[in-house]
Amino acid sequence: MDRLTSLFEDDSPHRYLIALATVPILLFALYQYLLPKPIPGIAYNPSAAKSLLGDVPEMIAEVSQTGEFRVWCAKQVRKMNSPICQIFIKPFCQPWVLLSDFRESRDILTRRHKEFDKSSFLSDGMACMGAFHGIYMTDHKFRANRQLIQDLMTSTFLNGHVGPAIYNKGSELMMLFEMKVRLARGRPFSVKKDFEYASLDCMLEFAFGRNWVDTAVGEQVKVVGGLTEESLVIPVSVDEPVDFPLGEIVDFLKSVYEAPEIVEKTINAIMPKLQTWWWSQQGWYKKIFDDKEKAMKAQVAIGIKNFQQGKIETGVEHMLMREAARAEKEGREPDFESQVFRDELFGDIVGGHHTTSGAMMWLTKYLTDDPTIQSKLRSVLHSTLSAAHQEGRLFTFEEIRHAKLPYLDAIIEEMLRINAVPVTREAVVDTTVLGCPIKKGTQVFFMSNGPGFLSPSFPVDEAKRSDTSRLSKRANDSWDERQDLARFDPERWLVRKTDGTGVTADDVDFDGAAGPQLVFGLGPRTCWGRRLAHMEMKVIIAMLVWTFQLERTPPELSGYGGLEGIARVPKKCYVRLVKL
Numbered sequence: 001m002d003r004l005t006s007l008f009e010d011d012s013p014h015r016y017l018i019a020l021a022t023v024p025i026l027l028f029a030l031y032q033y034l035l036p037k038p039i040p041g042i043a044y045n046p047s048a049a050k051s052l053l054g055d056v057p058e059m060i061a062e063v064s065q066t067g068e069f070r071v072w073c074a075k076q077v078r079k080m081n082s083p084i085c086q087i088f089i090k091p092f093c094q095p096w097v098l099l100s101d102f103r104e105s106r107d108i109l110t111r112r113h114k115e116f117d118k119s120s121f122l123s124d125g126m127a128c129m130g131a132f133h134g135i136y137m138t139d140h141k142f143r144a145n146r147q148l149i150q151d152l153m154t155s156t157f158l159n160g161h162v163g164p165a166i167y168n169k170g171s172e173l174m175m176l177f178e179m180k181v182r183l184a185r186g187r188p189f190s191v192k193k194d195f196e197y198a199s200l201d202c203m204l205e206f207a208f209g210r211n212w213v214d215t216a217v218g219e220q221v222k223v224v225g226g227l228t229e230e231s232l233v234i235p236v237s238v239d240e241p242v243d244f245p246l247g248e249i250v251d252f253l254k255s256v257y258e259a260p261e262i263v264e265k266t267i268n269a270i271m272p273k274l275q276t277w278w279w280s281q282q283g284w285y286k287k288i289f290d291d292k293e294k295a296m297k298a299q300v301a302i303g304i305k306n307f308q309q310g311k312i313e314t315g316v317e318h319m320l321m322r323e324a325a326r327a328e329k330e331g332r333e334p335d336f337e338s339q340v341f342r343d344e345l346f347g348d349i350v351g352g353h354h355t356t357s358g359a360m361m362w363l364t365k366y367l368t369d370d371p372t373i374q375s376k377l378r379s380v381l382h383s384t385l386s387a388a389h390q391e392g393r394l395f396t397f398e399e400i401r402h403a404k405l406p407y408l409d410a411i412i413e414e415m416l417r418i419n420a421v422p423v424t425r426e427a428v429v430d431t432t433v434l435g436c437p438i439k440k441g442t443q444v445f446f447m448s449n450g451p452g453f454l455s456p457s458f459p460v461d462e463a464k465r466s467d468t469s470r471l472s473k474r475a476n477d478s479w480d481e482r483q484d485l486a487r488f489d490p491e492r493w494l495v496r497k498t499d500g501t502g503v504t505a506d507d508v509d510f511d512g513a514a515g516p517q518l519v520f521g522l523g524p525r526t527c528w529g530r531r532l533a534h535m536e537m538k539v540i541i542a543m544l545v546w547t548f549q550l551e552r553t554p555p556e557l558s559g560y561g562g563l564e565g566i567a568r569v570p571k572k573c574y575v576r577l578v579k580l
């Protein structure tokens with residue numbers, strides 16, 4: 001010891017040599033410490049494990065071109081040729097696990113809630129959404145918010161309040177399309193913004209009813225209605241698209257657009273919490289959330305007045321009613337000014353409009369590109385809603401609500417299947433998946449666009465499955481995987497009742513459990529708004545096919561490239577419509 005001390009005290013060259021030798025050793029140890037730490041027994045990319053940045057450079061190189069993280073993930077699964085693999089996407093953090101096996105995914109999502117809950121990487125990324133229930137673990141705060149919104153997905157509320165609003169919005173959208181068709185004279189035009197705005201308006205009606213007056217589609221109708229053939233540039237070629245001007249939307253609606261962009265960027269940040277704090281100090285961020293607060297406060301105030309006068313119609317009024325009942329039960333004054341009302345409704349509007357409008361765009365594309373499916377759907381609509389067809393009018397909301405349309409349900413289900421984004425969960429205890437150790441805090445991605453969904457499943461040793469998964473084997477755990485699983489084929493979801501090829505409710509039943517599907521997630525944290533989304537897609541797409549023939553668009557305006565955010569939406573959505 002004395003010798004060692006004297007070595008350092010000594011002014012001799014040894015001291016410098018040792019210091020020089022120690023620095024690289026320490027740096028090497030730090031480098032080793034910071035390298036990705038693969039989970040034993042789970043496949044990974046060996047070259048990524050030797051780099052501090054893990055899989056990030058390769059992922060960025062591809063995703064910056066395609067915009068599709070889920071496609072890159074599915075590629076890794078195929079490369080590693082395993083139903084469970086890991087990727088190193090967040091430097092210096094635990095690997096992310098990709099699970100590509102429907103049965104095990106379903107088992108975890110529906111039965112293993114004590115081991116897996118909402119992912120913290122999502123919750124951290126969604127911090128700007130405040131007290132919205134979608135960011136909580138499944139705890140008392142989550143349950144308290146869910147209690148407040150419990151009336152909003154009931155049949156009474158959906159059929160009585162939301163459905164008629166969707167129907168009116170759909171009719172306004174068809175009117176806008178008709179105006180555009182007249183002006184475009186056979187040329188294609190983009191309907192991306194039109195679907196986004198229609199969905200946004202549906203969510204606003206869901207939350208505030210007619211108390212909200214600045215509608216997004218309304219502005220477009222005003223602008224397009226004011227156009228003449230002279231005021232619009234009509235390209236010479238019938239294949240060139242017409243570019244319609246956009247009506248300005250009010251600041252609150254811009255906030256609804258901008259908030260999910262912040263969420264996406266924060267989710268991808270290295271330090272999401274720091275990122276949120278940093279942005280929250282800046283003017284542009286404050287404006288988005290100030291506009292949101294101003295509009296939400298005004299709407300809650302209208303809701304309170306209506307509720308106190310006994311008028312309970314809109315989403316916000318039902319929430320206030322629940323709060324009043326809860327306060328009475330707990331022997332306290334109701335807290336109508338609570339931030340929860342504003343954040344919860346804002347979260348629902350943001351979560352509901354982007355996803356559902358993207359889904360309607362995909363449906364429009366599939367129906368455009370497959371004229372056989374389109375005309376089959378139209379003839380099913382005509383025969384099922386025969387009174388409206390014979391009278392030469394559009395069906396009413398009540399008519400379509402009661403109509404059994406298994407073929408339309410199957411078209412929607414198939415579109416959703418092909419465009420699902422992975423659902424995620426976080427391990428909240430040390431556990432195992434397919435026999436591999438999963439540490440508390442690990443993020444698990446349930447892949448729905450790779451093997452088992454869009455290509456045949458991987459074989460899995462039954463002994464490696466969890467007990468609950470082994471016991472829950474069902475006939476429909478996978479399709480007949482000899483068919484082309486990547487093809488858009490709605491008939492996969494139909495069960496035939498009669499011989500022949502008919503697809504009315506007399507011929508077929510829709511079976512939503514016919515094969516693997518994870519598009520809305522599963523279990524206690526499954527999509528809260530799926531019933532509303534279905535109603536909106538069904539009503540508006542039926543209206544579209546009833547009112548117009550969807551003609552093919554030129555290849556440069558078509559294609560299935562997607563953009564991923566909180567949902568997968570098409571990069572482009574052009575139509576060439578002919579009024580029927």
Ligand code: HEM
Binds near residue numbers: 351
């Ligand atoms: C086609 C349209 C839609 C798709 C594909 C979709 C998809 C999803 C998915 C994948 C999740 C996560 C589920 C999980 O983690 O297990 C989710 C959650 C959620 N969705 Fe949707 N959604 C759609 C429409 C809507 C609509 C219209 C609303 C609102 C009315 C909505 C509200 C929510 C909420 C609040 C959550 C969070 C639930 C929770 O954390 O417990 N969604 N959605």
